[in-house]
Amino acid sequence: EAGVTQFPSHSVIEKGQTVTLRCDPISGHDNLYWYRRVMGKEIKFLLHFVKESKQDESGMPNNRFLAERTGGTYSTLKVQPAELEDSGVYFCASSPQTRGLQAFFGQGTRLTVV
Amino acid sequence: GQQVMQIPQYQHVQEGEDFTTYCNSSTTLSNIQWYKQRPGGHPVFLIQLVKSGEVKKQKRLTFQFGEAKKNSSLHITATQTTDVGTYFCAGLGAAGNKLTFGGGTRVLVKP
Numbered sequence: 740e741a742g743v744t745q746f747p748s749h750s751v752i753e754k755g756q757t758v759t760l761r762c763d764p765i766s767g768h769d770n771l772y773w774y775r776r777v778m779g780k781e782i783k784f785l786l787h788f789v790k791e792s793k794q795d796e797s798g799m800p801n802n803r804f805l806a807e808r809t810g811g812t813y814s815t816l817k818v819q820p821a822e823l824e825d826s827g828v829y830f831c832a833s834s835p836q837t838r839g840l841q842a843f844f845g846q847g848t849r850l851t852v853v
Numbered sequence: 854g855q856q857v858m859q860i861p862q863y864q865h866v867q868e869g870e871d872f873t874t875y876c877n878s879s880t881t882l883s884n885i886q887w888y889k890q891r892p893g894g895h896p897v898f899l900i901q902l903v904k905s906g907e908v909k910k911q912k913r914l915t916f917q918f919g920e921a922k923k924n925s926s927l928h929i930t931a932t933q934t935t936d937v938g939t940y941f942c943a944g945l946g947a948a949g950n951k952l953t954f955g956g957g958t959r960v961l962v963k964p
Contacts, residue, residue: 772952781956782896782941795951797854830895832952841886841898842943842952 741765743845745831751851757819760848764813764833771814772834772842773806777827785829788814800825821852855880857944859955866932867963874958876925876942883945885918885925886952891938899940934962 744763752758764771773785785804786796790811799806803822808814818825828849832842856879866872876885884903888896900909902918902925909916913936915928925942939957946953 774954779959782943782954784951784953787951832896841901844888844895844897846895 743831743833743843745845745848747848748846749849751853752821754823754852755820757817758821758850760816760829760850762814762816762831762845764831765843767835768833769811769836770834771808772832773814773816774830774832775827776830782830818850823852826850826852855944855946855953857942857953857955859942859958861958862956864958864960865963866960868932868934870932871928871930872932872960873926873928874940876955878923878944880923881947882922883947886943886945887916887927888941888943889938890941890957896941932962934964936960937962
């Protein structure tokens, strides 16, 4: 069974540019989460999809971040325009429909804004 | 909103010694999960605790869920170099499916 895959693994962009991160969850997992870890600090929740619907987006920092999950399969997280403080590792995780089961994490995308 | 705190932030352990990391939630949890992230890696699920007062063991790791379901601990005995990494607890709130992570305890092992 394929795990959660994220693309790209690394991205270096200039301040003001746009970057789109992609996450392919494990097939059949309705729950999809985006998290961010900045400067080795805690893993912060960004948002949660149940299928194609945003269940909770309370962790999104501001309106420069846009997440989508069209069709309830893969998800994208777009940052536009990127700022220096957006640098960090963005993790995607998925879990099955049954509430409370473990989350499977992708390898993460390391975003560096210069 | 729900907050999850972990202490200590860093733990330097001599190989062979024991240590404990603690996790505290501001609200009562539905369950608590523990993850381990190796340097350069991604969080990997270790275990989930659901019941009040539950204790689970995985070889040298002992996990405990508090009676009030607001705190948890991870105890590692006879630490080995393979235990190096950051251990995160993550609490699942009573409502919704949002996992709130603690700040993590970064474990360094001195041989």
